[in-house]
Amino acid sequence: MAPRRIAPSAGRCIALWCAALGVAAGAPVAPAPAGGEHCLLAHRSHGTLHGRGDALQAAAPETCSATAACPPCGQEGSCMLWGDPHVYVFDGKAHLRVLEEGDFWIVRSDCVHIQGRYANGPAGSPAVIQAIAIDGVFLQGHTLVVEARSGQVTWDGAPVLGAFPSSFAVDGLIEAxxxxxxxHVDPGLKGLALRSVEALLPLGVSLTANRWPDHVDV
Structure with missing residues (x-):
């Protein structure tokens, strides 16, 4: 399904990854052409967030292998999602759209898959992110899931980062x-004590995930 149209608002970017993932960081994010792999917040069936991701066609090892050198990057692409919900996309323009419940693609390239799970927030507020999942060829089939504090942080389904503070690493794949x-991703929450997951991943991908009791800002 094509990405949903989102109307402008205001915001600031936190999560970064290389333009070499197949999307020009300086160009607006738009529906991928036929056969393309990248889309922004395209809806997918619910219930698959914790899996290993969709089957991927084999990609060139020099492009996607976690052990190969990072492809050259002209610029870093930036994306941020927070609140109920606000979305700051790769073209540097802020966007806002109230989304329905379900799982949505945030990034889908030949190398990198990032998904967000949206559900209604507390006290009947609009949809918020309850979990973020990252997998794809660049993680060699592994999956990182970061849920709200009411949930867990997992690596291939096994709990990690259970203590506060704590760290977790797999050589060549993740330092978290x-x-x-x-x-603080959400400027409206700057006065509150922060509990955040910071993860460095292959191909220049980095993640900041602020974990709140009932939602995640990334």
């Missing part, structure tokens, strides 16, 4: 920490 450092 869970502590009170980092930045």
């Amino acid at each position: 920490r869970y502590d009170g450092s980092g930045e």
